[in-house]
Structures are given as C-alpha cells and as structure tokens.
Amino acid sequence: MEVKDFDFDLPEELIAQTPLKDRTASKLMVLHSKTGEIMHRTFSDVLEYLNEGDCLVLNDTRVLPARLYGVKEDTGANIEFLLLKQLENDQWETLVKPAKRVKKGAIISFGDGRLKGTCIEELDHGGRIIEFQYEGIFHEILDSLGEMPLPPYITEQLEDKERYQTVFAKHSGSAAAPTAGLHFTEELLESIAAKGVNIVYITLHVGLGTFRPVSVEDIEEHEMHAEFYQMTRETAEVLNNAKSTGKKIITVGTTSTRTLETIAHANDGNFTESSGWTSIFIYPGFEFKAINGLITNFHLPKSTLIMLVSALAGREHTLHAYKEAVKEKYRFFSFGDAMLIVEGSNN
Template sequence: MKVELFDFELPESQIAQVPLEDRTASRLMVLNKDTGDIEHTTFGHVKNFLQKGDCLVLNDTRVLPARLFGIKQDTGAKVEVLLLKQIEGDCWETLVKPAKRLKVGTTLQFGDGLLTATCIGTSEHGGRTLEFHYEGIFYEVLDSLGEMPLPPYIKEQLDDRERYQTVFAKERGSAAAPTAGLHFTEKLLDEIRGMGVHVAFITLHVGLGTFRPVSVDDINEHEMHAEYYQMTEGTARLLNEVREKGGRIITVGTTSTRTLETIARDHDGRFQEASGWTDIFIYPGHEWKAIDGMITNFHLPKSTLIMLISALAGRENVLNAYNTAVQQGYRFFSFGDAMLII
C-alpha cells in the first residue's frame, strides 16, 4: 500500500500554533466509521456521544521538559539535545543537532555546568547515547534547564508548559504529549464519570516514532520505533468487565489505541496486566481486537497516525473527513481540534 494514498492538502494557516484558553472549546468532528457520516460540534459535548457502561481509556504519561540547549565543552559550539528514552541509570537515547560532529567521548555542558553529558554511543537518524552527570535529582535539574519538546511545526512560544500536559498526566517519561487528551478538563471527566461511563488509564511513553516521517514509498516497509507501555491489573480487569457487559471501549489518542491493541493481540483478545515495548504499526487491513471507537486529533499528511485511523474508519471516509475539516476551517495537529470515531 502506497504512502501517497494518505496524502491531503493542508493550508499552513490551519496548523494550530497555540492552545485554546478553554481546553474543551475546541471543535469536535464526529465520524461514523461504518457510514462515513459526519457531525460537527464542540469538544465539551463529547459526553453526548458516550453511553452508560462505556469506558474511556486515556494515556497518563507525563512529558519531560526534554529539550536541552548547551555547548560542546571543548569548542563552545552550540548544540540542541532532545531526550527520547532512558536506557539505564543516567544513560539516555537522544537526538542531537547538529549530530555529525558529535563523536563518542565528546562532553556537552548545559546551564553553566549544572548538567553535563558524555557521548557514549551513536545510532542512525542523528541518534546519540548520552550519559549525564549532575548533583542532586536528575528530574529536578531537568525541570530547571529543559524546555518542552514542542513539535517542529509549532513556531510560537508556549508560555505555560502545563498546556502541553494533560490534566491527568502522572508517569514521567514522554518525549511528546498524547495530544488527544489535551481537550479534557477534570470537570468534564467528572461529568463523564457521573453518566456511568468508566474512565481508565494506561501509560505509553511517546518516543522517537513521533518524530520519524514515513520515508518509504510502500508502508509495508516502514519500521516503527519501539515505545514503552504499561497496563495495571485494575485497568485490565475493568476493560474485560466492560467488554463482557457489552460496553464500548473508546480510546483517547493513538497511543492508548496502540497499547490496547498490543496487549489484546498478545493475549487472545483479552486484557491483562502487562508492560513492555511495542512497535505495533496499525494501517488498513488491521484486524481490530481491543477497541470500538477513538478520540483523536487531526494528523499530518502521510503519517502513521492517519494510517491508523484509516484502519479504523476506512481510508476514503477519513480522507473525506479531513478534506471537510480543511474546508470548514478546523485547526490541525497538537493544539488543534478533535475527532471522535464511533
């Protein structure tokens, strides 16, 4: 299947640069995955499409202030480092710019020496393994020096870094936000619970895959980068009960979707306590085992994310919905509007 089949025209002016003041004020497109029918509303009304006994599944990962700006200790040359994954102890997989001249053994300095790092390994796509050195607690040092790793298509400065966190973010470790969850407030979640809808949480730390474009012509040749996930025994038990009682499982975001599909695939369609690394790549033809619907943002053309939702709702339905969103002036990507597929 060709990557070009998932392309669409998007004016740059419709790429949202800043979040709305009210998280629930974004627009919501409701797409019927069977018929392709479309309905327009606002996100605060998402509860109108949920039913008692359903279960929303959200990703509680917390984004690290993972972008660091520093210098090479020997030359003073400026460098930018993006933390992607903690390997072990103080060793991290990172992306470095510029990477070509950063050789093994090079020492980097951040914040006038408050934090230093030594390059101990290299990989493709500008990847470097860095070992960090500091006094105190690493995450406290990172909070004082790091910046939020906003996607490259966002050019505006983010004044409040909490706006790139969900209100339920808890488990530190992500290099990017699970952006579909940014639309929820605690008030809205309480209202949803009050309807008899279950709210469950999983963890998937978003990593390098978010930053890697599909660089092959045939999507079957694309390799996903592995990301760490975790599901508790309580969440697994709840999801199995919801399924047994005929409720719908509706994931919030592609990260939650990939986590549930990974676990259900590995356990004969059932959920159980699990953790590990997933590189699952979902595209049209995927045999769904875990979910009945999904809340998601509007994604990049030719991305693995638009391929995933096309697997759920059909490529033609999705592209028609995206073209409609462009015509209707919807806001796209991380700080943009949302879609509910049911």
C-alpha cells in the first residue's frame, strides 16, 4: 500500500486558521464504518451516539508553550526552538531553526538570560539535545517566555493560549494538542456523564511524529516516532468492565486510539495499568482490539492520521467521506470540524 493511496484534493481555504468561539458549534460528520453511510450533524449532537455504560476515552495531556525564541550568545544570531520531549533532568530534545547555526557547545540565551540552553548533541533533521540552565521553576519560566507551538499550516496568531488546550488538559508534556478533544466543553462532558457514560482519561504526550511527514512510498516502511503514554489502574478497570459487558469504547483522537491499541495488543486484548513509549503505526489491515468508535478531526492528505482513520472505517469509505467534507465545506485540521466513526448503520 502506497502513500499516494491516501491523497485527496483539499482547497487551502478549508484549513481552519482560528478556533470557533463555541467549542461545541463545530460540524460533526458521522461515518458508519460498515456501510459508509454519512450524516451531517453538529458536535453537540455527539451525545446521541453515546449510551449508558459506554466509555469515552480522553487524552489529558497538556501542551507546553514549547516554541522559544533565543539569541546565540557569541554571535547574536536569532534562533527558534521547539521543545519536543524531556529526556532527563533539564535535557530536552528540540527542533532548531536555523539548525546549522547551533553546533555542539553553542549557548543560547532566552528572555535576556532568564533561561539559557547549551547544545550537547546534534541530531538529524534539525534536532538538537539542549540542556537548560535557570533559576526558579522551569515550567513557570516556560509559561512566561514560550509560545504555543501551532502547526505550520496555521498562519494566524492565537489570541488566547488556552484555546489550544482541551478543557481537561492536566499533565504537561505535549508539543501539539490532541485536537479532537478541543470540541468538548465542561458542560458537554457533564451532560455525557449524566447520561451514564463513563468518561476516562489516558495520557499520551504528542511529540515529533505529529510534525513528521511520511517520506517513503510504501507505507509499511514508515517508522513512527515514539511517544510517552500512561494509563492508570482505574481507567484500565473501567475499560475492561465495558469490554466484558459488551459496551462501546469510543476514543477521542488518534492519540487515545494509539494508546489503547498499544496496551490491548500487549495484553491479549485487555487493559492494564501501564506506562511506556509507543511507536505503534495503525494503517489498513490493522486488527483493532480495543475500540469500537473514534472521534477525530479531518487530517492532512497522505498523513499517518488519515491512514489510522482508514484502518477503522475503510480506505474507500474514508476518502469518500473526505470528498464529501470538502464539498460541504467542512473546516480541516487542528481548529477544524470533527468526524465520529461508529459501527453499524445507526447509533
């Protein structure tokens, strides 16, 4: 199977540049995975597709204000950094522009010296390992100096940093938001819980893989970047109970999906308290052991994300749905509209 099999035409004007004022006002396309049937709804209608005893799984990672602008101490050159993941203590894997100016041993100053970073290792593709020096609390300094790492296809400034966070974001560590979760409000979550739906949380810190295109023709040769995940015992117990009683498990986002499938595949289809690194790559032919449905945004052509959606809903159904989304002028990508993939021909 080749990357070109997941291509589609997307008019640039459909790439959402700003979030809607009301998170739940996004469009919601409901796609039935077995039949390919499509319904056009509003995101708040998602409540109709969730039943008592079902599980809704959310990723509670929090996005770091991970884009930093610094000055190289010896030359005064302006350098841009994107923090990708913390390695140990104050060492971080980063993406650097322009990388050629940052060699091993280079010292970068941020915020007039409130934060300094030393390059201790050079990686491929603009990657650098940086060790930071500072006084005080690192995350407080980062909050004051850093900017939200919006994807490159969003060219407008974000007025409110919190609009690129989910309302349930808790554990800091991501280089990008789990964007399917951006559609939920506290009120909608309360309504879902009141219906008897079990809302559970996992953590997967979104990393370099989000920014990395598929550069091979044969998708089976693509290697995913590892990302850190964590599932608590309480979440595992609720998921196992739902599975044993025939209730649905619906993940919010590809990150939640990858976490659950990683754990289920390692535990004969069951869930257990666990944490670690996953590089699972889900594409057509994948055997799902964990989930029954998925809420997700509309993704980039030829991306690993549309491949995951195609694995669940079928490639033909998925590409037909995307063609319909373009026709109906759905908004695409991080601040765009949503798709709910369900089994069967009704809820």
